[in-house]
Amino acid sequence: MAKITLSKLRHSYYPNPTGPEDYALKMIDLDWLDGGAYALLGPSGCGKSTLLNIISGLLVPSEGRILFDDRDVTELAPTERNIAQVFQFPVIYDTMTVRDNLAFPLRNRGVDEDRVKRRVAEIAEMLEVTDILDRKASALTPDNKQKVSMGRGLVRDDVNVVMFDEPLTVIDPHLKWKLRSKLKELHQRVRATMIYVTHDQTEALTFADQVVVMQDGEIVQIGTPVELFERPAHTFVGHFIGSPGMNILPCDVRNGGALFHGQHVTLEGAIQPGEGTRTEIGVRPEFVSLGTTGIEATVRKVADVGRHIVVETLVGDTRVAAIIKDRPPEVGATVHLDFQPQRTRLYRDGWLATSLAEAVQ
Amino acid sequence: MKTVNQKAWFLVLPVLFLVAFNALIPMMTVVNYSVQETFGDNLFFWEGLGWFEQILRSDRFHAALGRQFLFTGLILLIEVPLGVIIALSMPRSGFWVPICLVLMALPMLIPWNVVGAMWNIFTLPDIGLLGYFLNHTLGINYDMTQDPLAAWITIITMDVWHWTSLVVLLAYAGLVSIPDAYYQAAKIDGASNWAVFRFIQLPKMKNVLTIAILLRFMDSFNIYTEPFVLTGGGPGNSTTLLSIDLVKMALGQFDLGPAAAMSLIYFAITLGVSWLFYTLMTKDDQK
Numbered sequence: 195m196a197k198i199t200l201s202k203l204r205h206s207y208y209p210n211p212t213g214p215e216d217y218a219l220k221m222i223d224l225d226w227l228d229g230g231a232y233a234l235l236g237p238s239g240c241g242k243s244t245l246l247n248i249i250s251g252l253l254v255p256s257e258g259r260i261l262f263d264d265r266d267v268t269e270l271a272p273t274e275r276n277i278a279q280v281f282q283f284p285v286i287y288d289t290m291t292v293r294d295n296l297a298f299p300l301r302n303r304g305v306d307e308d309r310v311k312r313r314v315a316e317i318a319e320m321l322e323v324t325d326i327l328d329r330k331a332s333a334l335t336p337d338n339k340q341k342v343s344m345g346r347g348l349v350r351d352d353v354n355v356v357m358f359d360e361p362l363t364v365i366d367p368h369l370k371w372k373l374r375s376k377l378k379e380l381h382q383r384v385r386a387t388m389i390y391v392t393h394d395q396t397e398a399l400t401f402a403d404q405v406v407v408m409q410d411g412e413i414v415q416i417g418t419p420v421e422l423f424e425r426p427a428h429t430f431v432g433h434f435i436g437s438p439g440m441n442i443l444p445c446d447v448r449n450g451g452a453l454f455h456g457q458h459v460t461l462e463g464a465i466q467p468g469e470g471t472r473t474e475i476g477v478r479p480e481f482v483s484l485g486t487t488g489i490e491a492t493v494r495k496v497a498d499v500g501r502h503i504v505v506e507t508l509v510g511d512t513r514v515a516a517i518i519k520d521r522p523p524e525v526g527a528t529v530h531l532d533f534q535p536q537r538t539r540l541y542r543d544g545w546l547a548t549s550l551a552e553a554v555q
Numbered sequence: 556m557k558t559v560n561q562k563a564w565f566l567v568l569p570v571l572f573l574v575a576f577n578a579l580i581p582m583m584t585v586v587n588y589s590v591q592e593t594f595g596d597n598l599f600f601w602e603g604l605g606w607f608e609q610i611l612r613s614d615r616f617h618a619a620l621g622r623q624f625l626f627t628g629l630i631l632l633i634e635v636p637l638g639v640i641i642a643l644s645m646p647r648s649g650f651w652v653p654i655c656l657v658l659m660a661l662p663m664l665i666p667w668n669v670v671g672a673m674w675n676i677f678t679l680p681d682i683g684l685l686g687y688f689l690n691h692t693l694g695i696n697y698d699m700t701q702d703p704l705a706a707w708i709t710i711i712t713m714d715v716w717h718w719t720s721l722v723v724l725l726a727y728a729g730l731v732s733i734p735d736a737y738y739q740a741a742k743i744d745g746a747s748n749w750a751v752f753r754f755i756q757l758p759k760m761k762n763v764l765t766i767a768i769l770l771r772f773m774d775s776f777n778i779y780t781e782p783f784v785l786t787g788g789g790p791g792n793s794t795t796l797l798s799i800d801l802v803k804m805a806l807g808q809f810d811l812g813p814a815a816a817m818s819l820i821y822f823a824i825t826l827g828v829s830w831l832f833y834t835l836m837t838k839d840d841q842k
Contacts, residue, residue, distance in 0.1 A: 252739050272742045279743050281736040287754045298754075302745035346744060 196263040196354045198226040203258035218244045220411040231381045233402030234391045241411040242391045251275045278347030278356045282363045284339035288332040295331050296345045317345045337369045355387040395435050407431050427546045432476050438515045443475040460535040463549045470542040481537035482516035488530040496522045588815035606816035619800040627775045630714045638722025659720040671784025674713040703793035706786045725767040729760035765836040
């Protein structure tokens with residue numbers, strides 16, 4: 195096990211990248227602490243799989259270094275790095291039994307048979323596959339196949355990191371939840387560093403202690419699930435996490451205050467000075483309430499999603515969503531929107547530009 | 556409860572007619588010949604299973620059958636491993652893929668009799684490029700019209716040249732369908748190249764290889780044109796394979812009864828071996 199450091203990492207799939215748009219990974223500086231449960235969250239094509247393949251050694255980065263406990267492994271092959279990876283589609287060796295599948299990484303490394311037996315039994319017990327150990331792997335259901343491929347990663351007790359590349363994609367929804375909690379439990383038992391790549395926020399937020407959000411080859415925010423929800427550092431995090439995501443409302447800044455459709459909006463704190471032309475207000479639907487005073491809006495759509503009601507309104511031509519508990523207004527009705535000041539922030543060119551302080555008028 | 560409607564069977568009728576006209580009825584005439592003796596003029600005498608007994612006991616048939624199994628066995632032993640090796644060494648992507656594929660497919664596009672004629676001329680000792688080179692430059696005595704061993708080497712080489720591509724293309728199709736994740740997982744699991752072949756590539760190629768072996772078995776077991784043009788079954792009877800012998804009997808000697816009986820036995824062997832092989836190869840999949 196080890197601390198993993200990514201230092202000034204850049205990667206391009208082109209041999210001679212010319213501009214930043216040629217880079218799949220723009221500039222990554224990141225430490226993964228030993229024993230942590232991390233999620234790498236981002237939309238498809240944001241570079242998260244590239245980053246994962248660089249850590250596992252399947253790709254060599256164009257620039258920068260990867261350190262495992264201060265040992266430079268940038269040029270090392272996957273086998274020499276002692277890592278494990280679980281892929282999107284379960285990778286199992288069809289012709290082998292479950293037992294042989296689990297033993298495969300150990301046997302390849304010449305571990306003696308007694309130890310192999312013991313480790314396989316332990317892992318099988320953890321994954322609850324003991325009763326199917328002698329079955330042929332090709333005959334398993336997808337969730338059991340995925341368990342076996344996870345098991346192959348966990349069976350070596352000296353792995354530096356176990357990486358999961360969207361491992362629940364092919365699993366039935368009702369089993370996803372089970373496997374997800376199984377993973378969390380496994381992390382608590384084996385205490386290995388785990389990195390979980392996904393574009394599914396629920397998976398990321400339930401699995402990880404720390405979530406790394408990526409967009410366009412860049413890390414936009416690292417934080418606990420609560421931090422990401424409460425105080426997104428970037429509008430992308432705001433609208434990517436949450437259902438529906440954060441309202442991002444174009445606004446004007448005048449005299450240190452924000453104006454949305456000509457109306458003054460109270461923010462969480464003072465606006466930091468900075469360059470940038472595009473300014474937006476960010477407020478989560480959870481913190482927008484319908485009242486008698488506030489910004490006037492027309493109700494466009496009302497959706498009852500069970501636990502709460504999502505009301506979509508229009509202020510001018512800007513959509514603002516609000517989440518309320520009960521008594522939804524009629525479609526077409528005029529309502530007044532009230533933003534909770536402590537939860538209302540200003541973003542400049544996408545990045546958070548207010549400092550958390552006493553609310554100022 | 557569902558009502559059972561048998562009317563759908565009528566939809567099978569057109570196929571039944573087609574199969575009847577292109578397979579069942581011609582085959583029935585063969586069955587007809589195989590149990591009777593005829594001297595022409597539509598005069599038939601009942602012969603029962605006599606022809607079958609005669610063929611099954613005849614040394615000539617045994618010899619031809621033995622040569623046939625030797626030929627098919629040898630070409631399978633060469634073409635299947637060779638095809639897999641070539642498929643493994645072909646690039647998986649990039650500029651060379653279409654070039655390799657077209658080059659591989661070329662021999663298969665040449666008609667059988669042309670292949671036979673090509674190899675005949677190619678290996679003739681005095682005028683053929685290869686034959687002349689072997690005999691007059693290297694001084695190796697190589698004459699497929701005189702020497703049974705040379706004749707065998709020539710027909711085997713010709714078949715390998717003509718048909719290994721089929722195995723290559725099928726094996727290649729099997730190989731490229733393996734997702735990259737398998738190779739990556741194997742790397743991470745520390746698997747050797749042999750283990751990658753044994754536990755990933757070979758199992759993934761199993762289905763296409765089954766088809767490849769089946770096709771090559773049937774084709775080579777029924778092979779006629781190429782060896783007929785190349786050696787005509789000679790020297791002597793040394794390359795007289797089953798179908799060449801069959802044609803000699805039916806058209807050369809006009810022994811229609813024994814030839815019909817032999818055809819049916821021949822067909823039964825081809826069918827039986829194919830069925831046995833396919834069943835053995837796919838029985839694991841059903842579990």
